[in-house]
């Protein structure tokens with residue numbers, strides 16, 4: 011039975027992290043060499059953690075499913091990374107970044123974690139510049155900033171439209187340096203299939219070598235999961251094709267609580283779905299909302315005419331356009347937080363004002379910006395995004411407005427962790443998007459990169475020492491312990507079972523169907539009836555999967571279908587937990603909108619009295635209902651109030 | 657659109673490969689090249705055949721995973737794009753399309769269209785970094801960097817490590833890839849301190865891994881999806897020469 015203890019340090023909010031560092035246990039350098047750490051994931055969180063831990067002297071093993079650590083999904087982040095530097099002198103501070111993040115998260119995050127995040131944010135920028143990351147600069151040679159949704163200051167650092175790429179390549183280069191030194195061993199093209207516990211503590215993992223199909227054992231004193239988010243449960247999302255929940259899900263089944271699974275971010279500015287064959291959705295960075303204006307036609311007839319191809323958006327007169335975000339939220343306008351912008355788009359489309367060939371899109375228009383700044387400035391700021399759009403849609407966004415629509419993008423929920431970033435399994439840590447910790451019910455733009463690197467460079471290296479200090483007398487594990495046998499046996503049995511089904515339908519076809527159920531009933535707007543329906547449909551689909559999926563090929567070879575099958579099988583279980591969590595939370599908050607809980611104007615309505623808690627679910631066995639544990643959130647530094655972006 | 661595909665099939669690194677012909681029908685011109693291959697693979701799976709293995713992940717041109725040689729061109733007929741960004745509207749109904757993996761000694765085939773590009777990781781490990789540990793670094797604005805230099809560094813840093821430059825080069829040279837990294841750091845004050853050692857170690861590693869020599873045909877620049885300029889190669893050659901001339905540089 012799980013007991014949640016957030017282990018928040020004593021003291022005033024601004025002193026907690028300092029107090030923690032002052033009193034945390036340390037491991038001396040000669041002992042660090044005797045300690046092994048497994049890091050699964052080479053994204054911002056995993057690469058930065060592995061590099062930092064190796065520099066400190068630990069022996070690190072790192073894993074990724076891609077051919078190279080440099081290809082982790084973090085590479086795709088476009089817009090930027092936040093920090094409280096206040097270089098533009100516009101009133102930013104650690105407190106304000108903390109405040110905005112908690113408020114952006116709709117008062118559903120743990121204050122102490124968020125404060126620490128804001129505190130270390132500045133160190134990240136220093137670190138990245140020292141690594142040679144070519145952030146955008148002003149003519150005077152100093153760093154440039156832009157603004158992102160949910161903030162009234164400019165605190166976002168960026169490297170053109172490729173910030174994630176540059177930050178990841180920085181962490182990858184630090185990692186590469188440690189690989190060369192022999193302090194980190196890289197295991198690429200590996201799929202983590204399970205966690206191994208010995209006497210209740212995480213001591214290793216089981217992986218499949220994706221090239222040879224070999225099942226392998228890896229042992230260590232502690233295991234860190236940096237395996238990213240689970241947005242692909244919707245099938246179509248902005249995540250990389252291989253992004254998956256499996257490592258986190260295996261941790262859940264091994265006793266780690268899964269927190270707030272229903273907090274998922276639907277990003278407002280993605281290229282709309284255009285056909286059934288579609289395999290993924292492409293994000294158009296939120297930074298575009300700095301200069302682009304979002305609108306739909308005021309008159310339904312105009313929307314109809316556009317849909318039928320009889321009218322062009324440029325032919326619609328200014329007074330016939332509804333800039334609905336500017337109308338509804340004059341204070342923040344086009345820069346309202348993502349959840350608010352996404353729902354507002356859905357509202358207009360549902361009301362029949364949607365545009366494009368499907369009618370499921372809204373415009374993001376740069377005409378005014380090009381008039382104000384000139385084409386060359388707009389091109390310098392967003393050139394690569396415009397090019398990307400044009401390649402996909404075959405339209406020129408300089409002359410005709412972009413079409414956008416919300417899509418699954420990021421998951422605030424994830425493995426429950428305490429202040430140390432440890433899950434409820436001792437010695438098992440979760441960092442980056444894989445944990446639930448900092449973004450509450452909604453993440454602000456440019457804060458995921460900040461969190462991933464904060465966890466990896468500046469938080470975990472301290473907090474893991476506090477745990478490992480007690481482990482210096484524990485001899486190295488070999489992978490030959492009986493516990494490894496048991497877990498490996500289960501892994502092999504599951505693979506055998508999957509391969510022996512030999513049914514008729516492909517893995518992807520099941521994934522697509524799951525995605526439809528999730529989008530329809532557990533998507534941007536949820537209600538009791540729909541969620542109950544999802545709770546009926548998902549188990550049925552899962553049953554069908556285990557009876558009728560077809561996986562060609564063999565186990566002892568490169569077999570992409572087998573790899574995907576394992577992941578989709580886990581998504582089919584996760585989907586149910588998401589629906590269950592969404593059903594339990596009858597309030598609306600952040601990315602979770604319950605139609606039953608809204609104001610007369612259609613804004614989300616929270617229920618602080620009953621829901622100011624983190625919902626942490628404990629696995630109780632297949633076919634059993636999971637148990638809900640509540641971590642009650644207390645607010646010391648910030649007052650609980652309904653968000654208002656008007 | 658109805659298409660004929662001729663695809664390189666090879667069961668594993670040891671096996672002998674061959675071109676195999678397939679037909680796909682009803683492909684939407686708005687679909688991406690990979691979505692077209694998805695259709696083919698769905699078909700093959702339903703027929704109980706082994707689907708075609710190809711590398712891909714982000715499907716938006718940034719991770720550098722995808723790597724197809726299409727009709728004799730790295731990343732296909734469009735310019736400035738990766739394979740995953742290539743759309744079927746660039747082809748015509750009835751076309752025959754040849755699809756092969758990257759071919760280079762340093763990139764052995766794993767299966768079908770998938771190759772092992774671990775050699776690129778080794779080159780970066782040899783010196784593609786600035787040697788700073790986490791923490792204890794100066795304030796980010798302590799050293800102003802002229803915008804033109806930061807922009808030039810960014811131009812070079814945009815490389816996604818896909819390997820198209822190697823695949824397209826008749827010598828299978830990795831010069832553009834190495835030059836992009838060397839030149840990113842050479843443009844920045846932070847990178848200067850180790851500049852000489854970096855270029856020597858990276859070039860030595862590249863040579864050891866079996867990449868060919870650069871004979872300045874500039875095919876790499878044409879096929880690079882990120883349009884990395886060959887001027888980076890010239891910059892790297894200068895760095896390399898000055899490192900050679902400088903007697904005190906030792907490989908440490």
Ligand SMILES: Cc1cc2nc3c(=O)[nH]c(=O)nc-3n(C[C@H](O)[C@H](O)[C@H](O)COP(=O)(O)OP(=O)(O)OC[C@H]3O[C@@H](n4cnc5c(N)ncnc54)[C@H](O)[C@@H]3O)c2cc1C
Nearest residue numbers: 051052053054055075084089090202238442443456458459
């Ligand atoms: C298109 C896009 C744009 C974004 N833009 C921004 C932005 O501008 N600013 C911002 O702050 N955030 C942005 N985000 C969010 C941000 O990029 C992610 O939240 C963040 O990068 C996640 O980093 P991570 O290290 O936690 O995980 P990831 O980068 O997802 O890495 C996961 C790692 O785990 C490994 N892994 C996963 N499963 C397995 C397995 N089964 N076995 C072995 N290894 C496994 C993978 O190989 C990979 O190395 C964006 C996200 C997307 C999708």
Ligand code: SF4
Nearest residue numbers: 815816818819821880
């Ligand atoms: S230089 Fe261009 S072609 Fe070569 S690896 Fe980099 S992005 Fe690919």
Ligand code: FES
Nearest residue numbers: 713715720722740
């Ligand atoms: S799949 Fe990522 S660049 Fe093509």
